[in-house]
Amino acid sequence: MRALKLQISHLFLPISVMVLLIIINLIKGADYFNITLVNGALYGNIPNILFGASELVILTIGMTLVTSASQGQDISIGVSATITSAIFVLFVLNAGQVTIFTILAGFLISCIAGLVIGAFNGILVSVFKVQPMIATLILLTGGRSIAFMIDGKLSPILANDISNQIGTVIPGLPLQTPIILTALFIVIVAVVLKTTNLRLYAESVGINPSAARLNGIDPKKIIFLTFLIMGVCSAVAGFIAVNKAGRHDSVNLLKFIMMDAILAVAIGGNSLIGGKFSITGSIIGAYTIEMLNRTLLRLEVETEAIKAFKAVFIIILMVVASPVVRVFAKKALDQIRSSLAGIAVKLTGAPKDTAVSGTDASGKKEN
DSSP: OHHHHHHHHHHHHHHHHHHHHHHHHHHHOTTTTOEEEETTEEEEHHHHHHHHTHHHHHHHHHHHHHHHHHSSOOTTHHHHHHHHHHHHHHHHHTSSSOOHHHHHHHHHHHHHHHHHHHHHHHHHHHTSOOOHHHHHHHHHHHHHHHHHHHTTTSOOBOOSHHHHHHHSOOTTOSSOHHHHHHHHHHHHHHHHHHHSSHHHHHHHHHHOHHHHHHTTOOHHHHHHHHHHHHHHHHHHHHHHHHHHHTBOOTTTTTTTHHHHHHHHHHHTTOOTTSSOOOHHHHHHHHHHHHHHHHHHHHTTOOHHHHHHHHHHHHHHHHHHTSHHHHHHHHHHHHHHHHHHHHHHHHHHTOOOOOOOTTBOTTSOBOO
C-alpha cells in the first residue's frame, strides 16, 4: 500500500501537467483527439506526439537510471546519439546492397559504440569520482566534431526503402515504426527492472553509497552499469532519429535533447540528486514535454519565442514541484482538514475525545 501511494505521488505532477495541456488544446479546438487513417496508418495529434517523443522517451529512461545511481546527469546523450548514428550510417552506406541484415548489423555496431561511450563516461564518474555533469561535458564539447569526421564532413543520405520504413511506417502496420520500437524498448526495460535487482541497487547507491557498500553492493559497478545502459539508450535513440530524418546531420541531430531529458526526469517526480525513481513518471514526463512543444506550435507561438514560453513554463513547474512548496501545501491541507473536522464536530454535536489516558469515560482509573 505504501509503495502504491509513493507511485501515485510520483505520477501526480506529470499527469496533472498533461491534463492541463489537454484542456488547453481542447479549448483551442475540440478536434484535438481526431485520428485519421492514411494508407493504413493512424495520424493525428496523439500519434504525432507518440512519434515525435520516441527518442526523448528512450533517452529519458537512461537518464533516470544514471540520475538515480550517480546523483547527477549525463549531458552528452545527444552527442553520443550523433556519434553512434554516424557509425550506423557509415556502415550501411559502405555495405553495398542494403538488406534487413545490413540494418541490424549496423544497429548492433552502433550499440557497441554506445557501450564504449557509456564506459568512457562511466569510468570517469565511478572510478575517478568526476561529477557526472563535468565528466560528460568532455564529450558534449568535442563529440560532434568526432561525428563530423566519421560521416566524412558531409550529411550522408540513407536512400533505401528499409531505412525509410523504419523512420516512417511499415506497410500493413497501423502505427508509425518509431512508436512501435519505443514501445518495444519500454517493455524490455520493464522486464529487466522486474526480473533483476537493478532498481534496488541503483536506488540504494543513489540514496547512500556507503550504506550500499556495507550491504555488499559495489557503487562503482552500479554507476558504471547505468552509464553503459545510457550508452545503449543513446545508440537506440540515434538509430531512430537518423532513420526518421533519412540523413545524418552531425550539427543538429538531437542537439538540445539532453535538457528535455533532464526536465522529463524532474517532471516525472524524480529527484535530480539520486535515489528512488519512477520510470513510468519519466516516460509520462517525456511525452508531456513533446505535448508542450506541439501545444505552443498549435497556439501559433513564433518558433523563436517557443523557447522563452517553455522556459517560463518550466520555471513555474519547478517552483510548484519544489520541496518548499510541497511542505507549505501539506501544512495548508493539514490545517484545512483540522478546520473541517472541527466544523463537523460542532455541526453534529459530537463530543471531542472524552477518553483520557489512564481513565475510562466515567473518570475512574483503569486497572
